[in-house]
Amino acid sequence: MSKRTDLSSILVIGSGPIVIGQACEFDYSGTQACRVLRREGYRVTLVNSNPATIMTDPEFADRTYLEPLTPESVLSVIERERPDALLPTIGGQTGLNVSVALAESGDLDRMGVELIGASIETIHRAEDRSGFKEAMTKAGLDVPRAGIAHTLEEALQLGHQLGFPVIVRPSFTLGGGGSGFASSHGELEGLARRSLEASPVSEVLVEESIAGWKEFELEVMRDHADNAVIVCSIENVDPMGVHTGDSVTVAPQQTLTDREYQAMRDDAIACLRAIGVETGGSNVQFAVDPQTGRRVLIEMNPRVSRSSALASKATGFPIAKIAALLAVGYRLDEIRNDITGATPASFEPTLDYVVVKIPRFAFEKFPEADARLTSTMKSVGEVMAIGGTFKEAWGKAWRGLERSGADLGATYATAHDDVLGALRDGTEWRFHLMDRAFAAGHSVDEVAAASAIDPWFVDQLAQVFERAEGLAGATAPSVGRETLLGAKRVGLSDARIARATGSTERAIRDRRDQFGVAPVFKSVDTCGGEFPARTPYLYSTYDEESEVEPASRPRVVILGAGPNRIGQGIEFDYACVHAAFALEVAGFESVMVNSNPETVSTDYDTSSRLYFEPLSAEDVVAVCRAERPAGVIAQFGGQTPLELARTLQDAGFPILGTSPDAIDLAEDRGRFAELLREMDIPAPPHGEARTIDEARIVARRIGYPVVVRPSYVLGGRAMEIVYDDDELETFVRTAAEASRAHPVLVDRFLEGAIEVDVDAVCDGVDVFIGAVMEHIEEAGVHSGDSSCQIPPATLSDEELDRIEDITRRLARRIGVVGLLNLQLAVKDEKIWVLEANPRASRTVPFVSKVIGVSLAKVATLVLAGRTLAELAADDVLPADPGHYRRLPFTAVKAAVLPFGRFPGVDTVLGPEMRSTGEVMGIDADPGAALAKAMVAAGHALPTSGTVFVSVANRDKRAIVFPAKRLADLGFALLATTGTAGVLRRAGIPVEPVAKVSEAPQTGAESGPRSGRESGTRNVAELIRAGRIDLVINTPFGRGPRTDGYHIRTAAAAAGV
Amino acid sequence: MTAPAALLALEDGTVFRGSGFGAEGESFGEAVFNTGMAGYQEVLTDPSYAGQIVTMTAPQQGNYGMHADQAESGAIQVAAFAVTEASRRSSSPRADSTLPEALLAAGVVAIEGIDTRKLTRRIREVGAMRAAVSTRDLDPTSLVARVRETGGMAGADLARTVTTAAPYEAGALVGPADRARGRVWRIAAFDFGIKRNILRMLAAAGLDATVFPAETPAADVAAGGFDGVLLSNGPGDPAATSYGVAAVRELLGRLPLFGICLGHQLLGLALGGRTFKMPFGHRGVNQPVRDTRTGEVRITSHNHGFAVDPAGWERDPDGTVRTAFGRVEVSHRNLNDDTIEGLRCLDVPAFSVQYHPEAAPGPHDAAGLFPEFRELIEQQTGSGGSSSELASGSPRMEGP
């Protein structure tokens, strides 16, 4: 064995909050790495600021620091822990960048810490786009023509040299941030400026555009003895020009000949050697000209990546785990393949199925954003599906996407009357448009040419389309066995068949049952069936032989959370994983069902059995039929499984814990309001309206401001606060017009209220309060976007007692067994209930970490039949019922928002959630805890410089004291005229600047110092010029034409 | 045109119902599975698959069509082809035909729409079986009964059926040998079912091959003034390929030898070893093989159902084998099941590998064996300083 024995402790760096381009795949990789390193006997120290991760649970590392991922804070951990080595390659770009900073500052050398897995030279060669090109050319590999620019002039010159169109990509960014295409001098000017700003080193690569070529990725592992294997090939269905993260991708590659593929394999390995990746996993990206077959190398990442998480799930080859073992000296042939148990890891997995990944977008949350798919990644999550063929996997992936109204086959309207033209635009709806094109009689070749998608894929989709068309005219009672089987084999969902036959999903399922048309389950075994698989990792397919083994213990099915989206992310995976662990302890076999490849729950060794399946009714029912579970847990995966609970119960599978009817009681706003009234618990007055007139009457009765939302959407979608009749009218017209069938819900908006979250577990009798969290932002900012803290900052014990009391009463009355999340608002001494969620909430991991009790575990044990009294007796619960109020520290959770990705999107927070992830700061001092959370979220506040203030009239009084304090601390203040007037009257030195809507002033009013400049340029320009360090703005109205909007978007773009 | 119904029957009685997508008719052979994901064209045209009904574990085949320049021989060699789904359309604009078109033109029977993983698992559990694919006999009982009447692969001498009728110059097929390495050496290649890529790789290593029919007597080759001999891959039971074993025995020690696959098995037999039929063989492009001298692991391309038996010889304590031709070491091992993957004679110039260094399909990890063969020739023929040294150090042996 070549394992290193000269190391005893290793520091692992996580990836921090979830942002676009860097999601929970790094929790998965970090968890794997920490686990295996500990198993190998190393002492593992972990730094990660993201509390929603499994890896930051106490059992995964010897020491865990929930600290910001900045060089300073990691250095202080190093000083404390004195590790022998640092593993920089499993924490995404963030982990890599922090490690590079520490290596370059000499701190690692000084502290005697060795970088393992990748050397600093290697990282540089791979990450620095010019160094990379040079190394590749030297190794004889083909790359697109390009040049490096550090100034706008250089960039423009390169554009002309290379010939338009060109692509511009900043160095050291992730997810294609700041990149884009330019097809003229004018376009390049704007793009290059933005791109230079986006690069931390002001360096961009200007490159010939090869948009439209085919894009591929290979996942390569190499050990220190130079053994190299390709774990997986991934083909992008979308052409070059659409970021891989936003592309639909397929594994294994489908359209290259063996000769082309092997040549690509040679290049990938040559690339690793040239870059000097000695051990570990890397991702190498290629483009292939579809006409000539010419192949060029695009980039490589010398670390575990989003694609490697996908590759791990697609193949059963645990890349992160093996990368960690290679980093500590093992060779590939010394590591066993867990799945077969008999063969070594030095092999290339072979797939006897097809895997499709589809990204999930959230453009509806950012209506002003450009919805075209480009080289900048915009998706917020992804779903993966495994099928017997591409078509089957394709259909499964689309239904796994859980995008209501947007499943494939739904008619999609386009403004273009020219479908092919619309296809060229390449939006999220490109595949819906393809069906329209087929329907209009366009050929596979025409569609392929318009979309730049390989004709093989287009033909596959045409086959699916033909099947779906073939159903038209059939009716549910008449559709025959062969037709049904044929439809299922090409991946058509029951829902789509139902739509085509004018029937219901349920009726189609019954019809299938009648004919015995049901899927079988097959294993993912890394070897195409050559060796028996020991690990039950299964997927469904319409074929002959099923491979589900009988179980020795009773099984419990856990329904996962599906793809990450805004509002439902890694937090829910956290709860599911804990449920799996707890079930094992309680003597059950845990059966996980999930479709999100980025997660720990879809790791084959998290649960006893893993079904990689969409969380849709037909698929989940099929799993339950195969497993015959003792019960199903639907309350941990967020909203998704909750909506499946009733279907499963009707299909004869017991839901553990809170019953579907109780779920409905809490979820149905009408029933819930009624319940609150009966129980005499205050709730904001509310009403429903179907027309503008009705809305006006309801709003007047309730009193402005009001919160309005269309009733059919969940998760704070399309919610708005309106202050008067005009705004109300606009809302009803624009947001709610679309669905006359659904009323608009109107609630009294509690202005200036403190928002409170509670997470609790109820066993039907007793209630355990995990914690009451106090939000820092007022109610009106979605709970997912606001910061909150434990212990509560300003709530009195008496108020907390009342909140706890309401929680207890409601839990019992609703009939909660398991987890309950309650959202309340405190205003004028009164406690109002906003909503109750009878399930795991976003804050479960945060609370669990803060109080040191895993709420998901407690809830799982309750679902398995234990009582809270028993758990208290076993010391699973803290003895002090008010434990969370008396912590020796304060913990703050803060949200991370994706505005930097969506230029032009208004950044005002509101009742619609838009954050992608969260961080936690913890400190004995509440102020320091908040500051840490802010730093971790990437919003380090400046400690000196210029502050710009512009607030709405209603806030002008409130700003006086903070402004004075800032002035006292030495900040220079700028303000818009109205605000400046108020501040001046209060005796605070301030300088007025022009709003964007005001004509530029000519220096007449200019003050002595920076006055000339600030007088002649409006505020947005000043922000873009980097003259302003902090912006304080409270909005008045929302919309692209307001000044506030210009100020905020400029600030977001400039990272202020 | 609707596809005809088709059956695939195994000798253990398992029957699969699907639809035909190549020629109509029926074909008998040994059912085997290949786990490579791309490379169907190379598989179909590899003469080592003669007499076999091949199923691919990867579900979709034919995606990029068929390309004339990527064939491994002049014909489709398999007895029949069985897949989950065949492509009706090719991705590549450079394709010459689709897969179904090529099979139809070649008159090869093919079946799609069957559970190929079930078929693979049957073969894994029971072993490679006699089988049939038919679009004519759709009665399972009858087809199974007829399968049971056919002969199996053990004892089958198939090289004779696929070899060239007359000697030919490889250059005519794959172009002239590369002169970049200096002198071009002339070698004789025994065609037991040779793949074209072996000829391409030889040419790239500056080795100009003349290809001989399988049953060419050793004396003819020895008299041809060649600098080395290549023993090719091929189908069937090596033990039944007795003429090949005899030829190798005669040439061992006279000329540098390089054996691939069947050629490796023939070398093993000529050295006095034994071969055996594996339960279901190795067919795929992902087999890890360790070089026992360097420890290096290569991912290699495989296609064999027989192997050299490690228990076939007496061994020295250090593992080397004593043979009539001097000492022999096991140079390569399969890391999955420890089977013998390579032999190297220490006292005569000969070596062989069970896997396919020419790949096609598969990774190029072992491509270095062709230049290694060239070096062996250079050492032997005394060009370059080292050859005389080696020649004097290991006297040539005349055979038993």
Ligand SMILES: Nc1ncnc2c1ncn2[C@@H]1O[C@H](COP(=O)(O)OP(=O)(O)O)[C@@H](O)[C@H]1O
């Ligand atoms: N020369 C190019 N022409 C056209 N598109 C390109 C080019 N280079 C990169 N792209 C596109 O931009 C995307 C992002 O580029 P990449 O270098 O992979 O950056 P990232 O670090 O964000 O992954 C790629 O996935 C590809 O679709």
Ligand SMILES: Nc1ncnc2c1ncn2[C@@H]1O[C@H](COP(=O)(O)OP(=O)(O)O)[C@@H](O)[C@H]1O
């Ligand atoms: N009546 C109200 N007064 C003040 N704020 C409210 C009111 N109703 C909802 N909100 C705000 O809107 C956010 C989202 O509303 P909520 O009902 O929790 O929807 P969701 O289902 O998206 O969680 C809350 O977190 C809160 O900040």
Ligand SMILES: [Mg+2]
């Ligand atoms: Mg990339």
Ligand SMILES: [Mg+2]
């Ligand atoms: Mg809420």
